[in-house]
Amino acid sequence: MKFEVVTIKDIAQALGISTSTVSRALRDSYEISPQTKQMVLECAERLNYRPNPIALSLKERRSRSIGIVVCEIANNFFSQVINGVESIAYDRGYNVIISQSRESCEREFIDLQYLASRSVDGLLISLSTETTDISQLKTLHAKGLPIVFFDRISEEIDTHKVVLDNFKGSYDATEHLIRNGHHRIAVLTNSAYLSITSGRIAGFKEAMHAHGLPLDENYIQHCAYGGMVFEEVEEAINRLLSLPDKPDAIFATSDKLTTGTLKTLKRRGIHIPTDISIVGFSNSEIAELIGPPLTVVRQPAFEMGQVATELLLRVIESKRPVTQFETKVLQPELFIRESVLQRSSS
């Protein structure tokens, strides 16, 4: 099942010249005569020669490819980020290798090992929910692998980061609920270890505080797998709904959690927004098609991918080691639709 390829050697042999000459002719070196160049170029064309990037990677120790690790591609937010990444990388001649951690730190470990050994020139990563130990990333970074964090970052590594203004997204969503007369607002969120979680919780709490509303920790539910497993969302919702003082609104702080919440409520026959109001983070283009159209916090995912890639390529292509790093904060947008009831405010 081998797969014969034309090499520089074949051209050299066909033309009776050395491989060095062929190599230089193809790279349009000044020390090759125009005639020879012409000859080589024609021969290369005729034999349909394609340079072998593997040999090049081995020699140059770079692959003109970047790796991206996300928890899941079947997620609107991340697939949009990836599109943003590709839109930039593609133009700059880089290929993108996509890896899914499936929210498992073990998978993430293996993915990283693969990407590193594959000589990616740089890495984009949004950490998995499970990840608490980032020593592997630290090692890679220390060895000189350019890394840019996006979305779910780690403060333990000093490098470029691109994040959402999680606080604001959360604050706005919560305030929208409060302004519509909701006081008992529950939050469904990710693992507390995740960087995005603290900001989103803080925004929520601050909004409650600003409006003089009490906080009840029972109203804050964490989903360890970020909604990857539906059951954990279902259980969290059930816990919320069996609380003595039932919430009048649920705020889901991620794409997966939002759809999980909707699915659970649907199955339990709970009507939105008359029975309960919903606001959720969502980058799904069909959020507006849901019954009722969903009020959402939308992240600039495509842009996040672009910005992160720009930063990464800047590090990769920098001549001297980069030591000044920045953290870019992108703004979320609140799309107000019909999943929040206008309650007679007290």
Add this chain to the structure above:
Amino acid sequence: MKFEVVTIKDIAQALGISTSTVSRALRDSYEISPQTKQMVLECAERLNYRPNPIALSLKERRSRSIGIVVCEIANNFFSQVINGVESIAYDRGYNVIISQSRESCEREFIDLQYLASRSVDGLLISLSTETTDISQLKTLHAKGLPIVFFDRISEEIDTHKVVLDNFKGSYDATEHLIRNGHHRIAVLTNSAYLSITSGRIAGFKEAMHAHGLPLDENYIQHCAYGGMVFEEVEEAINRLLSLPDKPDAIFATSDKLTTGTLKTLKRRGIHIPTDISIVGFSNSEIAELIGPPLTVVRQPAFEMGQVATELLLRVIESKRPVTQFETKVLQPELFIRESVLQRSSS
């Protein structure tokens, strides 16, 4: 920005032995004494040695990776296929390199070139809408690159194929509409060049025919970019709705077309199913959350990815050239929900 790595040479030097010995010790060769093996293994562990797969790829002309080309990953069907692919490939020690053609044959061409030069051991592909010329794939296949088609296939290459029973999916959906009293059924479908289109159109026509209903070609609308650009769907729907004899149902034959249709109707304030009934192909997990819950044809996407990968790996790992190819046909499932009105049948 180089990135120092430990090689077999470093181990050899540290231990004062040859690289051959190190190599064999690591591969647990019989001709290395237990003591030496122990020594090498310990040293490798200590230096955190990782074999360089690029060097291996160069030497062995295989990369233990397979390529997959889809039009778009931000599409439920394809992201589920990819998950199926990974679930198998991962267990068998293969890595998956994902490429998006974005329905452009030019991008597809470049993707293929990249994957081929990257020495993928095999290829999974669902053709882009634009693709009419598959000479590049033919060449690669002729050179010995194992290829398995899935979803959107080409009959011009003799190799394994995994497809949906498009005819049945379409027939069932159409029949469901007919049984509910719809007679003027419009179809929104892909480019006529696509393999999936003919089967889906045929299923529709046969169902109409079987129930003695007339066919009006004006009711069949093709979207050249398969719904990738929203406007083409919008225009197609508008054309349908401005027909003198307006359809009483629309059948959308792909994921993107379905969401495009819903979005258009929503914007025009047309109510489903009272104004018009809808059935669509969809693998979205939130089809049931839409207002109203959508009646859909669902494809076994995950399974399709698994089956295609199994077939591909079988070819890759086969000792002698494979000449017997099969085409696996997977069955769709019709999920009946509330987007089809029960009309008083005439």
Add this chain to the structure above:
DNA sequence: TAAGGTTCCGGGATCGTTGTCGGGAACGAT
């Protein structure tokens, strides 16, 4: 004691490409 067998290990080629070095030919200048 010499011939033949094991056991264990090193040298070198190889994969495709590039870069360093050097060298031959042609030409003009001395």
Add this chain to the structure above:
DNA sequence: ATCGTTCCCGACAACGATCCCGGAACCTTA
């Protein structure tokens, strides 16, 4: 006639790993 340039081009090493050879050291047996 000799030297110095310039213009082209080839030989060789290198990147990291594997594998075919070959060979030293030791043991067995005639």
